[in-house]
Amino acid sequence: MTTDYLQQCRFDCVARPWLTEAGSRSARGIWEIEFNHKLLRYIYGLTNQFTTYSLRDCGSLRNPRTIRLYESLAQFKSSGLWVTTHAWLNDRFLLPESQQKNLAELKRSFLDPALKQINEKTPLLAKYSIDDSGKFLFSIIDKQNPV
Numbered sequence: 647m648t649t650d651y652l653q654q655c656r657f658d659c660v661a662r663p664w665l666t667e668a669g670s671r672s673a674r675g676i677w678e679i680e681f682n683h684k685l686l687r688y689i690y691g692l693t694n695q696f697t698t699y700s701l702r703d704c705g706s707l708r709n710p711r712t713i714r715l716y717e718s719l720a721q722f723k724s725s726g727l728w729v730t731t732h733a734w735l736n737d738r739f740l741l742p743e744s745q746q747k748n749l750a751e752l753k754r755s756f757l758d759p760a761l762k763q764i765n766e767k768t769p770l771l772a773k774y775s776i777d778d779s780g781k782f783l784f785s786i787i788d789k790q791n792p793v
Contacts, residue, residue, distance in 0.1 A: 706767045711739050712760040719764065719772050719786050728784040735782065
């Protein structure tokens, strides 16, 4: 938001829903959505620095954290490498305390099953390792366009 807009506003922070309406025709597999009109100028202004992917690519993923991991991996599909930290994963995925404090638990109950689903059900093939400093190194291959 611009500072002009904020100066006109009586609030420090404003939260607005993205959608004003969403409806489905489940028999046809169609969703219709209506964006909040107050956000349209921001949506129309999006031209770069965002990630796109087909919903068909991850439509069979059911776990919200797995879908968000897929989104994060898709951001780095072109470079084939994503480097991140345990702290970032904690914040991004709102991990339970057991996964925040126990790396083995994080791997066993989140990363390994999520990557198994992503590798089996999406066009991405991803694996990870952890370097000596504790950073997560994800390698990502687009199965449709392997380099």
